[in-house]
Amino acid sequence: MLLTLLICLAAGGKSVRAEGDTKENTEVEVEDSLLDSMDLDSAQKAVDELLGNSSISLTDAIKELTQGEHPFSFENIKKMVQALIEASWGTQKTIWINILILVLAAALFSSFSGILDNGQLGEMSFYLVYLLVFALMLKNFTVLSAELRDTLEGIVAFMQALTPAYFLAVATATGASTASMFYQIVLLVILLVEKVLINLILPGIHVFVLLSFVNQISKEDLMSRMAELLKNIISWTMNTMLGLIVGLQVTRSLISPALDSLKRTAIGKTAGAIPGVGNAINAVTEMVIGSAVLIRNCLGVAAVVVLFLCALRPVLHIGITGITYQFLAAFAQPVSDKRMVGALNSMGEGCGLLFKVLFTTEVLFLLTIAILAGTFGGDSR
Numbered sequence: 001m002l003l004t005l006l007i008c009l010a011a012g013g014k015s016v017r018a019e020g021d022t023k024e025n026t027e028v029e030v031e032d033s034l035l036d037s038m039d040l041d042s043a044q045k046a047v048d049e050l051l052g053n054s055s056i057s058l059t060d061a062i063k064e065l066t067q068g069e070h071p072f073s074f075e076n077i078k079k080m081v082q083a084l085i086e087a088s089w090g091t092q093k094t095i096w097i098n099i100l101i102l103v104l105a106a107a108l109f110s111s112f113s114g115i116l117d118n119g120q121l122g123e124m125s126f127y128l129v130y131l132l133v134f135a136l137m138l139k140n141f142t143v144l145s146a147e148l149r150d151t152l153e154g155i156v157a158f159m160q161a162l163t164p165a166y167f168l169a170v171a172t173a174t175g176a177s178t179a180s181m182f183y184q185i186v187l188l189v190i191l192l193v194e195k196v197l198i199n200l201i202l203p204g205i206h207v208f209v210l211l212s213f214v215n216q217i218s219k220e221d222l223m224s225r226m227a228e229l230l231k232n233i234i235s236w237t238m239n240t241m242l243g244l245i246v247g248l249q250v251t252r253s254l255i256s257p258a259l260d261s262l263k264r265t266a267i268g269k270t271a272g273a274i275p276g277v278g279n280a281i282n283a284v285t286e287m288v289i290g291s292a293v294l295i296r297n298c299l300g301v302a303a304v305v306v307l308f309l310c311a312l313r314p315v316l317h318i319g320i321t322g323i324t325y326q327f328l329a330a331f332a333q334p335v336s337d338k339r340m341v342g343a344l345n346s347m348g349e350g351c352g353l354l355f356k357v358l359f360t361t362e363v364l365f366l367l368t369i370a371i372l373a374g375t376f377g378g379d380s381r
Contacts, residue, residue, distance in 0.1 A: 038168055042161035050154040050310040058302050065298035084316045095140055096324055102133045103328065107336035126337060133340065134213050137347045141209055144318055145202060148354050151314045152198055152361055155307065156190055159365055162303055169296035182368065185249055189364045192241055197357055204234050205353045212346030216339040234353060238360045245364050249371050300369045311362055322351030
């Protein structure tokens with residue numbers, strides 16, 4: 001509230017000295033002043049590292065959004081998606097063709113295992129082919145996991161850099177209690193993503209995939225229950241995190257904005273009772289709060305778009321890879337050994353878990369921004 005009053009006094013002084021200025025020009029000056037007070041350099045650096053050549057300017061995007069323009073072109077996003085799909089297909093095509101050839105070879109060896117030296121030669125040939133498929137899929141999964149890890153770390157770095165600027169916008173637009181709530185929740189989400197998702201869940205998914213692959217080597221079902229237990233623990237952990245953060249956000253968003261609104265209303269009525277300047281203070285306060293709400297929401301929209309764009313590459317890469325392995329498993333089931341089909345299906349399930357990790361991270365941050373964007377500034381009168 002103190003920050004809002006200081007801005008109000010500064011803006012009020014300008015408006016008194018420049019009586020000929022229009023209301024629109026005054027609002028633009030207030031918006032520019034708020035933007036200048038935010039330090040977006042660190043956030044912009046994080047965006048540049050995340051998006052590379054496709055990077056966007058946060059400051060320019062916010063200014064265009066405040067003017068009712070559309071800084072994010074649908075055509076550019078469409079071209080980016082097409083380029084990512086082509087890149088993903090080009091990277092994975094050779095691996096998929098090699099795996100398909102090996103799967104057909106394994107099916108051939110399985111068909112002739114009964115007539116080759118009592119089945120021993122055919123079984124040995126199958127094991128050799130399976131180990132080759134095992135190595136290819138494990139390497140492919142390691143690449144996908146490393147790419148996802150880099151994306152998650154980039155998202156965390158972006159939110160760490162964005163939080164101070166967004167904290168200032170929320171404090172000015174809504175109040176200190178709501179801003180404090182946002183800051184605490186973002187820090188909690190960052191902690192959960194770093195310590196749980198990156199350091200625990202991702203290695204746990206590696207172990208799940210490895211157990212599933214090893215279980216398929218033998219005809220006996222030795223490790224499927226252990227792999228299923230680990231998969232359930234991973235899924236339960238992510239669902240619990242999501243439910244915890246959403247519940248905490250919804251609960252606190254019902255209380256903190258109401259406290260800020262009460263404080264701002266009391267201070268606004270007291271200031272409005274001052275003879276001579278009360279109406280002017282109310283008018284300037286409304287203008288500052290309205291501009292702050294606009295800046296806060298435009299910054300939130302820009303952050304949402306950045307989070308969406310930085311997730312495009314791993315979403316398409318992991319999604320296309322997972323679906324392709326599911327198709328390979330469906331194609332191989334009528335002709336190949338069930339162990340080979342199980343390995344291909346396990347690779348698809350592993351990709352699904354990686355996708356869920358990215359989805360959980362995105363939802364945690366997007367909900368935080370969306371809930372705040374739906375919180376309006378309190379009434380100062």
